[in-house]
Amino acid sequence: SQQGEEDPQALSIQEGENATMNCSYKTSINNLQWYRQNSGRGLVHLILIRSNEREKHSGRLRVTLDTSKKSSSLLITASRAADTASYFCATALSNDYKLSFGAGTTVTVRA
Amino acid sequence: KAGVTQTPRYLIKTRGQQVTLSCSPISGHRSVSWYQQTPGQGLQFLFEYFSETQRNKGNFPGRFSGRQFSNSRSEMNVSTLELGDSALYLCASSTETGLAGGPGLYEQYFGPGTRLTVT
Numbered sequence: 096s097q098q099g100e101e102d103p104q105a106l107s108i109q110e111g112e113n114a115t116m117n118c119s120y121k122t123s124i125n126n127l128q129w130y131r132q133n134s135g136r137g138l139v140h141l142i143l144i145r146s147n148e149r150e151k152h153s154g155r156l157r158v159t160l161d162t163s164k165k166s167s168s169l170l171i172t173a174s175r176a177a178d179t180a181s182y183f184c185a186t187a188l189s190n191d192y193k194l195s196f197g198a199g200t201t202v203t204v205r206a
Numbered sequence: 207k208a209g210v211t212q213t214p215r216y217l218i219k220t221r222g223q224q225v226t227l228s229c230s231p232i233s234g235h236r237s238v239s240w241y242q243q244t245p246g247q248g249l250q251f252l253f254e255y256f257s258e259t260q261r262n263k264g265n266f267p268g269r270f271s272g273r274q275f276s277n278s279r280s281e282m283n284v285s286t287l288e289l290g291d292s293a294l295y296l297c298a299s300s301t302e303t304g305l306a307g308g309p310g311l312y313e314q315y316f317g318p319g320t321r322l323t324v325t
Contacts, residue, residue, distance in 0.1 A: 125310060125311065126310070126311065128313070128314075130314075130316075137296075137316055137317070137319065138296060138298075138316040139316070140313045140314060140315065140316075143312075143313055183249065185249075185310075186310070187308070187309075187310020187311055188310070191308075191310065192254075192261075192262055192307055192308020192309065192310045192311055193251050193254070193262050193264060193308055193309065193310055194239070194251055194308075194309045194310040194314065195251065195310075196241075196248060196249035196250075196251075197248070198248050199248070
């Protein structure tokens with residue numbers, strides 16, 4: 096079974112707009128990671144946020160983590176066509192070192 | 207540095223056969239993990255090797271096995287193939303150096319995957 100659940104399952108936006116997707120998980124985590132997968136570049140790591148962190152930035156990406164609500168969000172600002180991909184959250188439980196992926200959010204950026 | 211490489215990229219096998227997939231991690235990476243990706247089950251963790259030892263294991267039957275060599279290269283074997291084993295098999299490596307740990311603790315660098323089709 097999957098630890099993380101992304102919402103929405105799919106998202107379609109205009110180039111230049113922001114995209115937000117959420118990830119909810121069930122049990123305490125050590126950290127949470129976001130990955131992107133597209134046909135051209137495979138699965139690529141975006142950001143890792145530890146359980147004692149609340150927010151991290153990387154370029155146009157902003158990730159927040161709310162451990163009290165067991166949820167995280169990924170914001171992509173000023174989206175580009177190249178951002179079209181599936182985005183996955185992945186969690187490492189606090190008592191386990193395995194990486195558990197969610198089902199993903201498919202983002203389509205329209206020109 | 208060269209990225210994670212996987213061979214072969216595509217494979218077609220018949221039910222009942224066995225298959226071996228290979229993964230070469232990024233130079234200097236000692237942790238290698240394997241994942242199965244299917245439309246129905248998504249991305250699922252198979253196992254992780256560190257310093258030639260299986261350190262973490264997912265919930266897959268014993269038909270799925272692996273090993274790691276002294277140069278950190280890893281192989282994954284699936285015996286008695288079933289139709290449901292058709293999937294994209296991804297390998298990932300990471301830079302962690304501790305003896306205790308696993309793929310959940312560090313950024314994972316993924317290879318392009320091996321697309322296995324079982325007929």
